[in-house]
Amino acid sequence: MIEYSRQPHYLVAVDCIVFGFDGEHLKILLVKRGLEPEINKWSLMGGFVGADESPDDAANRVLKKMTGLEGVYLEQMQIYGEPGRDPIERTLSVGYFALIDIHKYEAQLSDDYEAEWFLINDRPKLIFDHNQMVADARKKLRYKAALHPILFEMLPKKFTIPQLHILFEEVNDTKIDTRNFSRKITSTGLLIKLAEKDRTGSKKGAFYFKLDKKKYNANSQAFLNLMPNLKT
Amino acid sequence: MIEYSRQPHYLVAVDCIVFGFDGEHLKILLVKRGLEPEINKWSLMGGFVGADESPDDAANRVLKKMTGLEGVYLEQMQIYGEPGRDPIERTLSVGYFALIDIHKYEAQLSDDYEAEWFLINDRPKLIFDHNQMVADARKKLRYKAALHPILFEMLPKKFTIPQLHILFEEVNDTKIDTRNFSRKITSTGLLIKLAEKDRTGSKKGAFYFKLDKKKYNANSQAFLNLMPNLKT
DNA sequence: ATTATTAATTGTCAAAAAGACAATTAATAA
DNA sequence: TTATTAATTGTCTTTTTGACAATTAATAAT
Numbered sequence: 001m002i003e004y005s006r007q008p009h010y011l012v013a014v015d016c017i018v019f020g021f022d023g024e025h026l027k028i029l030l031v032k033r034g035l036e037p038e039i040n041k042w043s044l045m046g047g048f049v050g051a052d053e054s055p056d057d058a059a060n061r062v063l064k065k066m067t068g069l070e071g072v073y074l075e076q077m078q079i080y081g082e083p084g085r086d087p088i089e090r091t092l093s094v095g096y097f098a099l100i101d102i103h104k105y106e107a108q109l110s111d112d113y114e115a116e117w118f119l120i121n122d123r124p125k126l127i128f129d130h131n132q133m134v135a136d137a138r139k140k141l142r143y144k145a146a147l148h149p150i151l152f153e154m155l156p157k158k159f160t161i162p163q164l165h166i167l168f169e170e171v172n173d174t175k176i177d178t179r180n181f182s183r184k185i186t187s188t189g190l191l192i193k194l195a196e197k198d199r200t201g202s203k204k205g206a207f208y209f210k211l212d213k214k215k216y217n218a219n220s221q222a223f224l225n226l227m228p229n230l231k232t
Numbered sequence: 233m234i235e236y237s238r239q240p241h242y243l244v245a246v247d248c249i250v251f252g253f254d255g256e257h258l259k260i261l262l263v264k265r266g267l268e269p270e271i272n273k274w275s276l277m278g279g280f281v282g283a284d285e286s287p288d289d290a291a292n293r294v295l296k297k298m299t300g301l302e303g304v305y306l307e308q309m310q311i312y313g314e315p316g317r318d319p320i321e322r323t324l325s326v327g328y329f330a331l332i333d334i335h336k337y338e339a340q341l342s343d344d345y346e347a348e349w350f351l352i353n354d355r356p357k358l359i360f361d362h363n364q365m366v367a368d369a370r371k372k373l374r375y376k377a378a379l380h381p382i383l384f385e386m387l388p389k390k391f392t393i394p395q396l397h398i399l400f401e402e403v404n405d406t407k408i409d410t411r412n413f414s415r416k417i418t419s420t421g422l423l424i425k426l427a428e429k430d431r432t433g434s435k436k437g438a439f440y441f442k443l444d445k446k447k448y449n450a451n452s453q454a455f456l457n458l459m460p461n462l463k464t
Numbered sequence: 465a466t467t468a469t470t471a472a473t474t475g476t477c478a479a480a481a482a483g484a485c486a487a488t489t490a491a492t493a494a
Numbered sequence: 495t496t497a498t499t500a501a502t503t504g505t506c507t508t509t510t511t512g513a514c515a516a517t518t519a520a521t522a523a524t
Contacts, residue, residue: 004267004321007280009241012313012324035236048239051322055313078308079326081244081287089236090283092244092324094311146455147379162501179503180483187481202500203492223378225457228482394472411474412512419510434471435521460511466524473518481510489502494495 011091014059015046015130016074017137018067020102021154023163025119026170027102028134030126031066032114037088038127044134045115046093055094063098066113073099073153077133077140085129097137099153145171146227148220149190152211160198160206161185172227188224190215243323246291247278247362248306249369250299252334253386255395257351258402259334260366262358263298264346269320270359276366277347278325287326295330298345305331305385309365309372317361329369331385377403378459380452381422384443392430392438393417404459420456422447 018029033043045066049058056076063072074096081092102117118124120138125131145151151167152159165181185191192212197205250261265275277298281290288308295304306328313324334349350356352370357363377383383399384391397413417423424444429437 004243004280004323007243008283010244010281011236011239012242012244048236049242049313049324051240052315054315055311055324076310079287079311081281081326083284083286091236092281092287094313160501177484178501179485182502184482197491199491202490204490204499204501206501223460225481228455392472409513410472411514414473416511429520431520434519436470436472436519438472457510468523469521471518471520473516475516476514477512478514479510479512481508483506483508485504485506487502487504489500491500492498494497 008090011086011089012049012055013046013091013093014049014055014062015044015080015093015095015133016059016063017044017077017095017097017134018063019097019099019120019137019141019154020105020117021151021167021170022102022117024166024170025121026167027117028120028123029067029100029105029115029117030123031116033127034113041127042124043127044130049094059094059096059098066115067100067105069100069104073150075140075144077137080129080133082129095133095136097141099141099150101154101156103156142171142173147223147225149188149216149224149226150220152216158194158196158198158208158210160201160208162201162206163198168226184226188226190219240322243318243321244281244287245278245323245325246281246287246294247276247312247325247327247365248291248295249276249309249327249329249366250295251329251331251352251369251373251386252337252349253399253402254334254349256398256402257353258399259349260352260355261299261332261337261347261349262355263348265359266345273359274356275359276362281326291326291328291330298347299332299337301332301336305382307372307376309369312361312365314361327365327368329373331373331382333386333388335388374403374405379455379457381420381448381456381458382452384422384448390426390428390430390440390442392433392440394433394438395430400458416458420458422451 020027020029030042031045033039033041045062047058047062049055059074064070077095077097079092079094083090151171154167155163161182164185165176165178168181169176190212191209194208194210196208198208199205252259252261262274263277265271265273277294279290279294281287291306296302309327309329311324311326315322383403386399387395393414396417397408397410401408422444423441426440426442428440430440431437
């Protein structure tokens, strides 16, 4: 039996930066850590990669376990592997960012885990290098969202242009002209206007839209230039 | 002493897809694998992550060891972690792609390792999932190069517009109009025209250019839209 | 010396996209 | 009927893109 003799072995984990949008602000979902060290401190959702699963599998499993949600938009970010990042034992962690419809999770209430949404700009200090992970995830979210129509993943099936507008402003941390935004987002051809209006936000009401799934699936990898003058 | 009891431990490796450009075609640098299994088969440059180094450190170490080059452009791609990807033992590998000036390595000749350049479109079958890694790296190279001025990393300090042009065509596997390309690339403001000409390629000769390092370092993260109508 | 040859370099115009602007509309409340 | 509020839509200028071929600078051939 051949072996890779004497090579060191490490723990491999996944950590998920879960983004949501409450209609006003960008939020992240954090949990109270359930094991030592740093037990009961706030941290990202994470877990070890099991013997029979890939890191992607592990990330999906962790999300399912902690939120009850499946089929979540999940994207591998990078690996965090500085030798000293976990004080107990060498652990490398694969960072993922996830986009979920915040209302789906709120409805879920599978609170065996103490999970809580925090404003992205007003969150507790996290364990280990999780603060860095959040910063990296935010940057990557902005980058990706400027080119690909992924922010829909944080909105309900039916959404309005003003909702989208606020979400884009939140993610990019900047003001965007309504007229130009509306033109740009409708010109993608990805939106289907519905007859119904959302009347909760104003007297006039805003028309609901839904995603054109066919075009979305066909074009999710295309460059859309949703934020042309973005500097990262 | 706290421990993460009973969690499985794995080997963690890095694999580098090393791209180069010979003036005509895009190439990758492969090595004859030096250990079992699959010894003497062609594979990517790789190695295990040591106890005192991060995956990034390991990738740099491997590149230094096998090519003699330091400060190489190196970018983390993704992790490859399917349970069965290494037949001997569970090994997760962090994939990197590297861009090097092919001439620097040719001059190096530190051939303790049997390394060889192959045309990207005419390469031997590789071990494990390395073929998939190459495909992924090529896609990511194309993606990144459409937005950021990274292809200069594969050219000598002094280069001509026609050289750049061919390189862009190679990477994108498409024909690009010379006039539009020239306009686009010069409008970035990243090129400094030199007085000297390269006379090897034609009677007229092509002016050399060099990178404006200041602007390059300042803007390497900015969106440049070098290939506007690219679909991935 | 003139001409042929070859690759580098440069130019124009129309179409599309972006950016900067504010007026109009559809509803409810007063 | 009017006031109020947020949603929606429009125009103009500038910039960028895309699609085209003529000119230039050298060497080689006659």
